[in-house]
Amino acid sequence: MITLNFLKEHPQEVIDRLKVKNFDAEQYVEIILAIDTQRRDIQKRLDNNLARQNQIAKQIGQLFKSGNVAEAQALKDETSELKVAEKNMSAELSEKERELNNTLVLLPNLPHSSVPKGKSADDNEIVYSWGDTSVQSFMKPHWDVAADLKMLDFETGVKITGAGFPIYINKGAKLQRALINFFLDKAAQAGYNEVQVPYMVNEDSAYATGQLPDKEGQMYYVKEDNFYLIPTAEVPLTNIYRNVILKESDFPIKQCAYSACFRREAGSYGKDVRGLNRLHQFDKVEIVQIVHPEKSYEVLEEMKAHVKNLLEELGLPYRIVRLCGGDISFTSALTFDFEVFSKGQQKWLEVSSVSNFESFQANRMKLRFKSENGKPQLAHTLNGSALALPRIMAALIEDCQTEDGHIIIPKVLQAYMACDLI
RNA sequence: GGAGAGAUGGCAGAGUGGUCGAUUGCGGCGGUCUUGAAAACCGUUGAGUGUAACAGCUCCGGGGGUUCGAAUCCCUCUCUCUCCGCCA
Structure with missing residues (x-):
C-alpha cells in the first residue's frame, strides 16, 4: 500500500496520479488525513497518560521500600483514575488505527508516469x-x-x-x-x-x-x-x-x-x-x-x-x-x-x-x-x-x-x- | 490423531513481580596494535512512534486478565519441537 507519510506529504499528487487508474481517491484521501489527525491527537494524550502511570509506579515502588504506605495509597488512587481514561483512549485509538488502515489499503498503487490513460x-x-x-x-x-x-x-x-x-x-x-x-x-x-x-x-x-x-x-x-x-x-x-x-x-x-x-x-x-x-x-x-x-x-x-x-x-x-x-x-x-x-x-x-x-x-x-x-x-x-x-x-x-x-x-x-x- | 515441552534482540541463551528494552556469549560495526591480516584489548550494535533535537510512548509469539507495577502470575489462541500412532 501507499505509505501514510507519502500521502500526507503529497495528497494532491496521490489524487492526480490515481486518476490515471480511473480511481477517484479524493474522498479517501480526505478521510485518511482527517482520521490521521484525530489519531495523532489521541496518541499524544494516551502517551502522556501512560507516562504519568509509569512515573507513579516507580514512585510507589520507592515508597514501599521506605515504608511510606499512606503516600503510596494516595498515588494508587490517582492511577485508578488514569486507567479509566487510558482504557477509553486506547479503545478509541485502535478504532482510529483500524479505520485508517482499512481505508489506506483500498488505495491502489500509484502508476508510473509512463502509464497511459485508458479504460480497458x-x-x-x-x-x-x-x-x-x-x-x-x-x-x-x-x-x-x-x-x-x-x-x-x-x-x-x-x-x-x-x-x-x-x-x-x-x-x-x-x-x-x-x-x-x-x-x-x-x-x-x-x-x-x-x-x-x-x-x-x-x-x-x-x-x-x-x-x-x-x-x-x-x-x-x-x-x-x-x-x-x-x-x-x-x-x-x-x-x-x-x-x-x-x-x-x-x-x-x-x-x-x-x-x-x-x-x-x-x-x-x-x-x-x-x-x-x-x-x-x-x-x-x-x-x-x-x-x-x-x-x-x-x-x-x-x-x-x-x-x-x-x-x-x-x-x-x-x-x-x-x-x-x-x-x-x-x-x-x-x-x-x-x-x-x-x-x-x-x-x-x-x-x-x-x-x-x-x-x-x-x-x-x-x-x-x-x-x-x-x-x-x-x-x-x-x-x-x-x-x-x-x-x-x-x-x-x-x-x-x-x-x-x-x-x-x-x-x-x-x-x-x-x-x-x- | 494421542502425550509432553517450549516460544526472549541477527543467532545462542539468562532473566519467575519493581530502576529490565532486557545479564552474557557469538556475530556485525568502529577503534587501538600491525607493513597487512589474525589474535588480544577498548567502544558500539533491535524495531516502531514521536520531536527542530531531546524527552516521552509501544513492542520479550498473538489476544485478554490480575496488579500501583508483568518478559516474569492467570486465561486463551497460534505456532514450533520431542515421543507414540498413521502414512507418501
Whole structure:
C-alpha cells in the first residue's frame, strides 16, 4: 500500500496520479488525513497518560521500600483514575488505527508516469513487436492439432475435476516438462536462485503481495486451515522476505520458482476459455527480484529482456504492451504484458506480465533494507512470468504446425524433448 | 490423531513481580596494535512512534486478565519441537 507519510506529504499528487487508474481517491484521501489527525491527537494524550502511570509506579515502588504506605495509597488512587481514561483512549485509538488502515489499503498503487490513460485493454500501448505473424491457410487451433496428436485430453480433465483442468498426455506431457526445464535453466543462467514453494499460503502472505483484500474471489480457499491456493508463485516467493530487514549489500535478490497456479477465474465463463486459453490450474515459471529503490526501473528492463529472449529462442512471434491505467493491476506501478500470436486462432495470447510494484508490496510486508548509516527503508519488488505454460504451448502447437499435421520442435527444446518433431 | 515441552534482540541463551528494552556469549560495526591480516584489548550494535533535537510512548509469539507495577502470575489462541500412532 501507499505509505501514510507519502500521502500526507503529497495528497494532491496521490489524487492526480490515481486518476490515471480511473480511481477517484479524493474522498479517501480526505478521510485518511482527517482520521490521521484525530489519531495523532489521541496518541499524544494516551502517551502522556501512560507516562504519568509509569512515573507513579516507580514512585510507589520507592515508597514501599521506605515504608511510606499512606503516600503510596494516595498515588494508587490517582492511577485508578488514569486507567479509566487510558482504557477509553486506547479503545478509541485502535478504532482510529483500524479505520485508517482499512481505508489506506483500498488505495491502489500509484502508476508510473509512463502509464497511459485508458479504460480497458484496448487502450494498452504496443511498444515492441517481433517475429512473423503471417498465417497459412492450413493452420488449425491447438485443440484440434493436439487432439490429432494425442497430446491433450480436455474431456478426461472434466471427468476428473471439471472444466479448466485438462490433462497433458504423451508428448504433450513431455513438452510441458521440456518447457519448464528450459525456463528454469534460462532463469538459472540469468542468476535467479531456484526455489520450490508451497502451493498454499496463509492469509498474511496473500495480504502482503496484494491478493487480499482485493482479489479474494479469484483464489481457491481451504476453509478448514484458512489457506489460499496460490494464483502465482509470486506470492510465496516474495513472502519469503516478509518482515525482513536486508542489508544493502544483499541486493539484488533474484529468485525463480516453477509452480502450479490456481485461479477461479470467476466471471470469465464463455469467453476465451476454449482449449488452453484460460485454465483454473496451470504451470508457470516465475521470476522475482527485490532491489534497491533506485534500481527498480533498470531491473524492470532487465526482466523484460529476459522474457524477450525466451520468446525469441522459442521463435514465437510476440509483442510487448504497456498496460494502460484501466488495465494495470491494483498493486502495480508499471506493467508490461507479453503476448504471443497464435496463428491457429489468429489471436494474441498473454503469456507474461512483468511488473514493478515499487514499495507497494514492501510496505505491506515490511520488507526493508538498512543503508550504510541510515534507517531501514522500504525495498522495491518486481516480478514477471518467465513464462506461463499453457498459452506458450498453445502458440507453439499452432505456430509450429506443419501442413501434414505435425509440430516442429524449436531448436532450444530439442534436447529436452529428445526429438525434433511431434 | 494421542502425550509432553517450549516460544526472549541477527543467532545462542539468562532473566519467575519493581530502576529490565532486557545479564552474557557469538556475530556485525568502529577503534587501538600491525607493513597487512589474525589474535588480544577498548567502544558500539533491535524495531516502531514521536520531536527542530531531546524527552516521552509501544513492542520479550498473538489476544485478554490480575496488579500501583508483568518478559516474569492467570486465561486463551497460534505456532514450533520431542515421543507414540498413521502414512507418501
